[in-house]
Amino acid sequence: MAGEKEEKQPRQPRLPNLHLRLRAELGQIDEQLRALLDAMDRLQGLLDAVVAISREVELPAVLNRIVTTAMDLVGARYGALGVLNDSGEYLEQFIAAGLSEQERAALAETGLPRGAGVLGHVIRHPEPLRVDDISAHPASAGFPPGHPRLRTLLGVAISVRGKIYGDLYLSERHDGQPFDAHDEEIVVALASAAGIAIENVRLFERVRVAAEQFQRLLLPTLPDLRPFTAAAIYRPAAEPSQLGGDWYDAIPLPDNVVAVVIGDVVGHDLRAAAAMASTRNMLRALLFDRSSPPGAILTQLDHALQTITNNPLTTTTLARIEPEGPGWRLRWSAAGHVPPLLLTPELRAEYLIAEPGLPLGVDPEMPRPDHSHFLPPGATVVFFTDGLVEHPDHSIDESLNELADLATVYGALPLQEFVQALADHHPSDGHDDMAILALRTPHA
Structure with a gap:
């Protein structure tokens, strides 16, 4: 009918707008999740980095690890760590x-940077610094020739302990963006x-040096053994702060006779070092009994150790x-020790392999066989501990063969240089301390 109001139609929802809002909110959630995942990755990276740095036991390795780890964490192309002098000025x-x-x-x-320009600014003002344009910074002094x-x-x-040790510098992110607050936070951490x-x-190094000095104080300075020449060397294990039980000794006796001993007490602690010292001193006293062969002297030593000490097992020759x-x-007897190595004047190497006997501390009643071998003038006998040849990835025969090859290569050197070369190029993995004593008979 005319004049009647038309019925109102229900309003349709604005679906397109709702879809847009939903899409925007989902986008924000996605961005937040990505940011959260990125933060978690960074945190995990930081934790992994801290663990990796803490595993290093040498200062140069620690410093290099700090630089490369910081570069990885923020994606920087360049990184550096400047260590300050004691005064903290440069x-x-x-x-x-x-x-x-x-x-x-x-x-x-160009030489070592002296801490000028922006680097010097960080030295004088140790709070974190982010610079988007180095050349525009008030402290900028330009770059030396050849510098990126x-x-x-x-x-x-x-x-370190409240004193500024140095400064960590990072430059040029791989994505071309300047460093942001997140980069700063993770590098500060x-x-x-x-x-x-x-x-x-630093503390580890002090302990290692003290342990090594203590170990060396327990070892003798070789006496004048004329007409023989002799040289010895001791190397601590690659793992710092461990005392060892390796020792050597040489004693001149009347009538141009010399007694030589090499040994290794089981263990890497203060007890092993003390046991080494007591064993060496007891053996020294027994060695002056010239009437007894080496096997009998080792038997006497074994009985004495069993009676008055509780020393660990010991191998010795x-x-x-x-x-x-x-x-x-050469007359010798061994107590579970590696055989000596003979180097002839013609530089042919052979091991004096014989029945080794039981280590000291196992059964002092067991007989200890004696062995002998003629030494021509100019021959060299090398006594050593097993730390020189032990390697978990190689058989003992492989390592002994490699040591024999080394002896023939360096055998013409003066004796001190010879033992130094064996210690420098040893076939072991360095997990154990090592001792070498070489004696050369006079030339005809």
Whole structure:
């Protein structure tokens, strides 16, 4: 009917707008999840980095690990760590990473950075610094010839026991963006862990040096053994701070006779070192009984150790070298020890393999066989501990053969250089300490 109001139609929902809002909110959630995952990855990366740094036991390795880890965490192309001198006024060490061979060669004549420009600013103002354009910074002093042209910088101080140890510098993210607040936060956290790692390594080094000095004080200085020449060397295990039980000794006896001993007490602790000292001193006293062969002296030593000590098991070789005709006679007895190595004047190497006997501390009633071998003039006998040849990836025969080859290569050297070469190029993995004593008969 005319005049009647038309019925109102229900309003249709604005579906397109709802879809847009939903899509936008989902987009925000996705961004937040990505940010959360990125933060979790960074945190995990930081934790992994802290663990990796804490495993290093040598200071140069720790410093290099800090630099490369920081670069990985923030995706930086270049990284460096400047170590301050004691006064904290300038850099006395500078570890750089990320440089190409060409860049390193170009900077070879530039020398160590002295801490000028923006680097010096971080030294004088140890709070974190982010720079988007180095050349525009008030402290900028330009770059030396051959230096890469850097634009961005993130600098963070590393402190050890409340004192600034050095500064960590990062430059040029791989994505071309400047460093942001998240980069700064994670590098600051890494710097805190780095300070602890550096302090731990310093303490570890002090303990290692003290242990090594203590060990060396227990070892004798070889006496004048004329007409023989002799040289000895001791090397601690690659794992720092471990005392060892390796020892050597040589004692001149009347009538151009010399007694030589090499030994190894089981263990890597203070007890092993003390047992080594007591065993060596007891053996020294027994060696002056010239009437007894080496096997009998080792039996006497074994009885004494069983009666008055609780020392760990010990392997040893006791030898006596006596004049015989145009040369010399080597007489020896072993207590579970590796055989001596004979190097002839013609530089042919052979091991004096014989029944080794039981280690000291097993059964003092068991007989200890004696062995002998003629030594021509100019022959060299090498006594050593098993730390020189033990390697988990190689059989003992392989390592012994490699040591024999080394002896023939370096056998013409003066005796001190000879034992040094054996210690430097040893076939072991360095997990155990090692001792070498070499004795050379006089030439005809």
